[in-house]
Amino acid sequence: MGALFQLFINGLINGIIYSLLAIGFGIVYRTTRIFHIAYAGFYTLSAYLFFTFFKVLKLPFFISLILSLFSISVSGYLIERFVYLPFYEKKSSSGVIFIASLGIYIIIVNLIALIFGNEIKIILEGVQPSYSFYGIMLTRIQIIQALIGFILILIFSIMAKKSKIIKALWAMGDEPELLISLGLPFYNLRKLAFIISSFFVFTSSLLTVIDIGTNPHVGLPALLTSVVAVIIGGIDRLSGWILGSFTIALIQSLVIWKFSANWAPLATFLILILILLLRPQGIIGTKKRIEEI
């Protein structure tokens, strides 16, 4: 029973990390309807930017943090300005943008592999201290992950309820043309969506990387996790994304407990297919026709 409870707590902490990922993917998908595959590249890029500042240039921790956060936000801006925006202005179909995004992903990952090599890079060396509460072992990094993640999710949820800008972003997903006629800064809102997305992918990537290190191919599994979370929870609501993330994380814990970690992807994707077939609007979501989803 102790092992199960430990795995449950680990599942909750993973759920927080997955929620950050899901918010980053969801905010772009919900507002611009772009299937942002390059998000996987951004996940890898975040880790390697931090690695470059912190380990290669040997800058202090917080300065590296700020510099890499700044660089990843700029990258988010640049990809919208120089890749997605031209496609939008050309009125390209969603399939075309999907493939272009895949191209960007391939470029980013292979550039990183070319520069840094394929082996694993560790950021914090040595064994991290761990604490035990009532028989549950938590490492210091897990506590940091849970705290930072929880605070960020909380802040973003409050902003989504209160802030007019986030509400405008949501409206953009429904009726992009209407935004322009309402005099809202449509193009800036699109850029904002990408910057927010970059911020969340950065935090999620960094919180994982300080724990287990990184290699150039970590992005794709992370992207798939966020896609599954957003779809099974329900695309339209922030609470759906978070619920989806926790669902996946807890189911993965359950699979690890019953079978082994190797089988976790099978469970994740089976659930995705089942949800899509039985409840295509997601766990919490309003019912729509299948063509709209």
Add this chain to the structure above:
Amino acid sequence: MNYLLHILIMIGIYSIVAYSLNLTTGFCGLISLSNAVFYGIGAYVYTLTAIHLNFSFIPSLIASLIITGIIAFLIAIPALRFRGDMFVIVTLSFQMIIFTILYNWVSLTRGPYGIPAIPRPLINISFKEVGLKLSINSLFEYLILILLINLVFLSLLFILYNSPFGLALKSMREDEKVSESLGKSVFRYFLYAFVITGIFTSAAGALYASYVTYIDPTSFTIEESIFHICILLIGGSGNIKGPFAGVIFMIILPEILRFMGIPDTIAPNVRQIIYGFLLVILMFLRPRGLAGEYEIK
């Protein structure tokens, strides 16, 4: 000389892949990311029947075609309820699921250890008293075998492309509702196309397994699926020229890089970066690919 033969063999294997995927992507307009599954299952069924049941080449090949056909059918039924992004997601999910099974079902597939020493093709045909026994060993014999199989499969596919079936698929690709109103079941037509793609791709997988004589699940990952779809996206789809251009380009480019003196350690990355740039530029300037007919929607 062997080097040239090797490249020709790879072109032969991938042209089967490209022309069969063409039916799904170019004719139905569906971007499928589960193609490496068919390729992989074809390879595994061929290998397992050849090793454990001592099947010769043709029975093994037929076993892979049948089993992959059944699996393609099972994948198609849920997947074809979706279009666009969601179709991609569902096929990708099946790719991940089957890869996980291939990787973890160690008692059957030996998982990450892979299966070495796959027998070379042995063609054993006997009809009444007349028997034919051929074992294929040298690269040149391989090339002949692959050419023959290409001849059979590609002519079947080319007949399909121009048949009423192929033309109906094209009309559905352009407008499903109009075709439905003319009494054609889009679901059924797409289902046939998807299953045929699976069956033919598995033949390429079986050929690959018997050619390299060693398989492990890492040859059939999501990256392989992306590679398959890239052939059609870069070359183009919906006609006969497009996939051909794609295969030639994707197989020859690495060799050109090699002749340009790019070291082997970085060559795979440089190649991928070129593919990435090409995808972005082609999608912007020419979404139908180098020589294709179908423009991605």
